[in-house]
Amino acid sequence: QSFRRLEYRPPNFTFGKVALDIALDPARTIVKSSLEVLPGPEFKPGEPLVLQGQELEFVSLRINGAAHRHFELNPESITIHSLPNEGREAFMVEIISICVPEKNTSLMGLYVSNGNFFTQCEAEGFRKITYFLDRPDVMARYTVTLRARETECPVLLSNGNLIHKEKLPNGWHSAVWEDPFPKPSYLFALVAGKLECIEETITTGSGAKKLLQIWVEPHDLNKTRHAMDSLIASIHWDEKRYGLELDLERFMIVAVGDFNMGAMENKGLNIFNTKYVLAQPETATDADFANIESVVGHEYFHNWTGNRVTCQDWFQLSLKEGLTVFRDQEFSADQMGSESGRAVKRIEDVRTLRQLQFPEDAGPMAHPIRPDEYQEINNFYTVTVYEKGAEVVRMYQTLLGVDGFRKGMDLYFKRHDGQAVTCEDFLAAMADANGRDLTQFKNWYSQAGTPRVKVEEHYNEASKQYVLTLTQSSAKVNQQPFHIPLKMRLLTSGDDQKEQLLELTQEKQSWTFENISEKPVLSINRGFSAPIILDFVQDEADLLTLFSSDDDAFNRWEAGQKLAMQFILDNRLPGAQLIAAYRTLLLDPDLDPAFKELAMTLPAEAYLYEQCASVDPQNIYSARRAFRHAIATELRMEWAALYQQMQTPGDFSPDGVSAGKRSLKNLALSMLLDADVAIWSAMAVNQYQNANNMTDRYAALSGLVVNGSKQAGICLRDFYSRFTDDALVIDKWFALQASRPPIAGVEPTLVDVMRLREHEAFKLNNPNRVRSVIHAFCMGNPASFHQADGSGYAFWADAVLTLDPINPQVAARLARGLDRWRLFAEPYQSKMHAALEKVAASKTLSADVREVISKALAS
Numbered sequence: 001q002s003f004r005r006l007e008y009r010p011p012n013f014t015f016g017k018v019a020l021d022i023a024l025d026p027a028r029t030i031v032k033s034s035l036e037v038l039p040g041p042e043f044k045p046g047e048p049l050v051l052q053g054q055e056l057e058f059v060s061l062r063i064n065g066a067a068h069r070h071f072e073l074n075p076e077s078i079t080i081h082s083l084p085n086e087g088r089e090a091f092m093v094e095i096i097s098i099c100v101p102e103k104n105t106s107l108m109g110l111y112v113s114n115g116n117f118f119t120q121c122e123a124e125g126f127r128k129i130t131y132f133l134d135r136p137d138v139m140a141r142y143t144v145t146l147r148a149r150e151t152e153c154p155v156l157l158s159n160g161n162l163i164h165k166e167k168l169p170n171g172w173h174s175a176v177w178e179d180p181f182p183k184p185s186y187l188f189a190l191v192a193g194k195l196e197c198i199e200e201t202i203t204t205g206s207g208a209k210k211l212l213q214i215w216v217e218p219h220d221l222n223k224t225r226h227a228m229d230s231l232i233a234s235i236h237w238d239e240k241r242y243g244l245e246l247d248l249e250r251f252m253i254v255a256v257g258d259f260n261m262g263a264m265e266n267k268g269l270n271i272f273n274t275k276y277v278l279a280q281p282e283t284a285t286d287a288d289f290a291n292i293e294s295v296v297g298h299e300y301f302h303n304w305t306g307n308r309v310t311c312q313d314w315f316q317l318s319l320k321e322g323l324t325v326f327r328d329q330e331f332s333a334d335q336m337g338s339e340s341g342r343a344v345k346r347i348e349d350v351r352t353l354r355q356l357q358f359p360e361d362a363g364p365m366a367h368p369i370r371p372d373e374y375q376e377i378n379n380f381y382t383v384t385v386y387e388k389g390a391e392v393v394r395m396y397q398t399l400l401g402v403d404g405f406r407k408g409m410d411l412y413f414k415r416h417d418g419q420a421v422t423c424e425d426f427l428a429a430m431a432d433a434n435g436r437d438l439t440q441f442k443n444w445y446s447q448a449g450t451p452r453v454k455v456e457e458h459y460n461e462a463s464k465q466y467v468l469t470l471t472q473s474s475a476k477v478n479q480q481p482f483h484i485p486l487k488m489r490l491l492t493s494g495d496d497q498k499e500q501l502l503e504l505t506q507e508k509q510s511w512t513f514e515n516i517s518e519k520p521v522l523s524i525n526r527g528f529s530a531p532i533i534l535d536f537v538q539d540e541a542d543l544l545t546l547f548s549s550d551d552d553a554f555n556r557w558e559a560g561q562k563l564a565m566q567f568i569l570d571n572r573l574p575g576a577q578l579i580a581a582y583r584t585l586l587l588d589p590d591l592d593p594a595f596k597e598l599a600m601t602l603p604a605e606a607y608l609y610e611q612c613a614s615v616d617p618q619n620i621y622s623a624r625r626a627f628r629h630a631i632a633t634e635l636r637m638e639w640a641a642l643y644q645q646m647q648t649p650g651d652f653s654p655d656g657v658s659a660g661k662r663s664l665k666n667l668a669l670s671m672l673l674d675a676d677v678a679i680w681s682a683m684a685v686n687q688y689q690n691a692n693n694m695t696d697r698y699a700a701l702s703g704l705v706v707n708g709s710k711q712a713g714i715c716l717r718d719f720y721s722r723f724t725d726d727a728l729v730i731d732k733w734f735a736l737q738a739s740r741p742p743i744a745g746v747e748p749t750l751v752d753v754m755r756l757r758e759h760e761a762f763k764l765n766n767p768n769r770v771r772s773v774i775h776a777f778c779m780g781n782p783a784s785f786h787q788a789d790g791s792g793y794a795f796w797a798d799a800v801l802t803l804d805p806i807n808p809q810v811a812a813r814l815a816r817g818l819d820r821w822r823l824f825a826e827p828y829q830s831k832m833h834a835a836l837e838k839v840a841a842s843k844t845l846s847a848d849v850r851e852v853i854s855k856a857l858a859s
């Protein structure tokens with residue numbers, strides 16, 4: 001079954017007030033819902049009321065207080081006929097139903113994790129809790145009564161404000177929560193169980209006092225400080241940058257160890273994967289600290305972009321996700337505290353986009369940031385909707401300026417606060433607030449694929465003219481030209497050319513620059529101003545110039561990536577010139593260490609694949625490895641010196657500058673181990689043992705494992721016993737082993753992975769654990785996964801089929817692992833095809849996995 005965007009119809013009924021009374025019991029939770037039903041925008045007298053419901057045991061239905069027997073129950077809905085006065089005026093529907101949280105392994109709806117109750121309703125999980133108009137354009141005011149045994153669930157939380165608490169007979173108690181803001185069902189949440197919190201009171205711009213809480217299992221209380229600091233910083237940032245204030249008296253974050261995604265922005269009650277809440281220096285890496293800051297920011301920012309203004313339907317998902325990712329990226333960039341820090345953040349974001357989103361846009365699941373069709377909405381929480389969506393929002397800011405963008409945001413809230421709207425509404429606010437015609441910009445919402453822009457340049461020595469010709473071509477046939485903002489600058493020794501913004505709107509356009517004293521070096525798409533692929537054959541000398549001196553840090557990094565990529569794809573080792581350029585960069589005392597680390601990190605295999613017409617994964621792996629080994633060896637004096645210089649003595653701090661030093665130091669360590677593992681293992685073991693933080697301890701362990709050091713085994717065992725009780729750290733232990741590349745003379749990684757799957761600490765129903773072993777191997781370890789005998793693919797097929805009945809979302813994510821099968825050379829391609837066919841042959845696939853596999857096979 002397929003859903004289409006153009007088939008959207010407003011609802012025939014809507015809800016005013018919703019009262020839920022939920023008696024929590026893991027085996028049998030009773031939900032009584034009272035719905036005030038009103039005629040909706042598409043009301044037609046006499047039509048039945050159809051409510052969605054899934055895996056519910058129906059108990060009773062009453063209308064306006066009387067038992068009602070004119071209804072049909074279907075597996076996924078209830079259809080209610082003979083409504084009072086044919087539904088013309090408000091009436092009350094009361095439904096009682098039962099669900100079984102302890103059996104819910106899909107982690108959608110109401111479920112149990114480690115004895116506590118949690119919910120996940122986005123996108124369509126609310127229908128697993130009670131019968132409802134489970135669609136985002138039905139917004140209602142909720143009052144929620146939670147009941148539970150007090151000893152089992154001392155804490156009872158839901159959205160909004162706590163208005164009442166009460167002891168009940170037989171050891172039960174109850175709490176009543178009221179959310180003053182109308183909301184769609186996907187933002188509903190409840191949490192109940194044995195949890196504790198840290199709290200803080202802050203005063204926001206209007207002078208109002210707000211209570212902030214972070215709820216976790218008691219033993220994790222000492223890992224919540226960073227999340228709280230991040231929340232406070234987010235609240236201040238949104239007021240300062242966008243004038244948006246927290247609208248509730250209380251804002252809660254709850255951490256849960258079993259969670260499908262990163263986190264969820266439920267109104268006033270954000271629920272997070274523990275991975276994005278818990279941190280302390282001994283157990284979390286710099287990357288973890290940064291991710292927590294960004295995810296806490298992301299969910300908080302949704303309070304305005306997502307909750308106050310929400311989506312009309314799920315095709316509009318990027319309206320809230322693209323915008324909110326853009327906001328969290330800007331928040332994190334500002335938190336870096338310097339221009340070079342901002343650039344580092346930008347490079348990291350672009351790297352993610354290219355490694356994950358470009359392949360998606362070129363593969364069988366390609367879709368515009370606003371899809372036109374889906375079979376299962378859960379498959380569309382994609383890097384395209386999120387990350388490319390954020391790039392599209394960023395382009396408005398590039399075209400309109402930071403102030404123009406802010407005007408657009410202000411108008412968007414002025415027009416749409418409290419509404420469920422579309423991507424056109426956002427575009428219209430941006431256009432109208434700035435008096436701009438953005439009609440052509442709409443193509444970014446409707447056309448899939450990464451656009452390509454061909455660059456041709458011509459310099460006329462005699463006339464001192466430089467002519468730049470840009471030609472855009474789209475990845476798919478019959479597409480309209482995009483509106484592409486390209487920041488550019490001509491670099492000359494005179495240094496008199498300023499940065500400019502070119503707007504490429506035609507298929508082909510030329511620009512003439514006058515009085516250019518010498519043949520310039522072109523720096524284009526600076527800061528990655530548009531999410532495109534540049535077809536630009538720039539010679540090595542120009543790339544070296546850009547790599548050593550472009551004033552745009554992104555393009556400086558980019559030139560280095562291009563150089564390395566060309567060498568690797570041609571299977572060449574770096575020559576003397578390139579080594580010299582690397583050396584100069586490493587020795588430059590004025591350069592940010594974090595930037596150096598990024599500049600010396602080679603393009604990922606996934607990105608290299610996309611440059612090839614036919615991928616031989618083992619060839620690419622060995623070419624990349626050989627190139628890296630050459631940098632490691634030729635620059636070993638510099639690496640050894642940096643290893644000493646980049647030490648960060650004293651107390652650990654996760655700030656950008658310290659993290660940058662650690663990242664460069666640990667790159668140096670990994671280069672030294674690559675150059676000569678026998679010589680440098682002792683130093684790595686020393687770092688492993690004496691580190692006062694997880695970044696350094698994990699980096700040392702990883703270096704030992706990846707380079708096949710003889711000390712790897714003993715350190716791995718030590719790591720496991722040190723952190724046995726810390727699930728998130730044990731995830732790292734699993735992931736490290738599953739991500740190990742092939743090592744000559746050592747058994748294949750797959751053998752380790754099979755053993756890890758049987759490990760006593762491996763759990764098939766915990767998404768984090770599954771991802772740390774299975775996804776890490778199948779989607780994060782290309783050289784070990786792509787074996788010519790097809791063993792990796794057979795393992796993949798088996799894992800997809802095993803996971804699907806437990807958790808379709810986790811299985812469907814893994815199913816994406818063979819999306820790009822058509823890109824591979826033989827024998828890989830045929831073996832991938834066989835694995836896809838094997839999964840497709842199952843008669844019991846979920847809609848989630850079915851969609852992914854059938855689209856892959858149809859490509």
Ligand code: ARG
Nearest residue numbers: 122123261263264265378381
């Ligand atoms: N809205 C959440 C976020 O991006 C993601 C929730 C998606 N959950 C799901 N089951 N599809 O912050």
Ligand code: ZN
Nearest residue numbers: 298302321324
């Ligand atoms: Zn989001």
